[in-house]
Amino acid sequence: MREHGPGWAVVVPVRGGPLAKSRLDLPMGTREVLADAFARDTVAALLASGAVGDVLVVTGDAEVATWASGTGAQVVDDPSGGLDAAVAAGVSAAVAAGPRDVAVVLGDHPALRAEEVDTALAAADGHGRAVLPDLDGTGTALLTMRSATTPGPTAFGPGSAGAHAGMGHTVLHLDVPGLRTDVDDAASLARATLLGLGAATRAALGRATLPGVQATIHRVEDDGSGAALLDDGVEVVVPPGAAEASGLRHLRVGQRVSVELDEAGRAATRVWIVGIGPGETIR
Numbered sequence: 001m002r003e004h005g006p007g008w009a010v011v012v013p014v015r016g017g018p019l020a021k022s023r024l025d026l027p028m029g030t031r032e033v034l035a036d037a038f039a040r041d042t043v044a045a046l047l048a049s050g051a052v053g054d055v056l057v058v059t060g061d062a063e064v065a066t067w068a069s070g071t072g073a074q075v076v077d078d079p080s081g082g083l084d085a086a087v088a089a090g091v092s093a094a095v096a097a098g099p100r101d102v103a104v105v106l107g108d109h110p111a112l113r114a115e116e117v118d119t120a121l122a123a124a125d126g127h128g129r130a131v132l133p134d135l136d137g138t139g140t141a142l143l144t145m146r147s148a149t150t151p152g153p154t155a156f157g158p159g160s161a162g163a164h165a166g167m168g169h170t171v172l173h174l175d176v177p178g179l180r181t182d183v184d185d186a187a188s189l190a191r192a193t194l195l196g197l198g199a200a201t202r203a204a205l206g207r208a209t210l211p212g213v214q215a216t217i218h219r220v221e222d223d224g225s226g227a228a229l230l231d232d233g234v235e236v237v238v239p240p241g242a243a244e245a246s247g248l249r250h251l252r253v254g255q256r257v258s259v260e261l262d263e264a265g266r267a268a269t270r271v272w273i274v275g276i277g278p279g280e281t282i283r
Contacts, residue, residue, distance in 0.1 A: 008144075009056060012106070034204050034205070042105060044200070045116075058086045083106075091145070101146050109182055110200075120176055129170065131171055142179060177195055194218075213231075224250075228259060
């Protein structure tokens with residue numbers, strides 16, 4: 001573990017295990033690998049921030065505890081009482097030696113950048129308690145408590161940004177898209193992909209681990225053609241009609257799809273969404 005630094009202590013709850021990120025429409029094993037990668041990239045960005053002194057990963061998963069400890073983060077046992085209980089355990093550990101500036105970031109920000117962490121914590125520095133909403137405006141991307149001595153009440157879950165504001169946290173308005181993009185479903189994963197994913201998530205989205213090649217629609221023309229970005233950042237052409245055979249009549253920018261590629265790997269010969277179209281059963 002790293003020596004305690006003078007900066008913020010950041011608490012990162014990480015559930016881990018087969019139930020993580022259940023809203024992602026992917027096979028269970030793949031979903032678990034992705035959720036783990038999201039957490040790794042989140043922790044890596046926090047550790048790289050000059051404003052962060054310590055990262056405390058709260059988890060009950062042995063594998064998460066092993067890799068988190070290896071990064072230099074402090075591992076805190078999850079009391080298994082839900083997300084707010086995990087946050088409270090992390091804050092208690094952070095302030096065990098005395099008052100501390102504490103922040104909370106959930107472990108699902110694969111496009112997070114260290115400079116965004118620096119910006120957000122600098123903005124929070126002028127407030128006793130602050131909350132940064134996610135891009136949807138309802139969830140909490142960052143929660144901060146200056147000079148905390150004990151765990152304060154938190155309300156993570158649906159509508160948490162408004163709930164935290166109601167508890168007295170000042171609402172921050174910042175241009176930090178990686179921090180404000182928490183990934184819970186295909187749409188938010190597509191947004192994170194366009195922002196640029198961290199190394200662990202890029203590796204987890206390798207082509208051999210998912211049905212077809214995973215991509216995000218990047219451009220759509222009037223004739224039905226367009227372009228898609230593969231998860232490794234390569235742009236491929238989507239010819240007219242490539243989606244129609246799979247029951248997709250209208251592609252949309254940001255739409256998460258599977259594609260089959262031509263021999264050169266530069267154009268899609270088929271575009272589909274799992275569960276939609278001929279031969280695609282809904283899981």
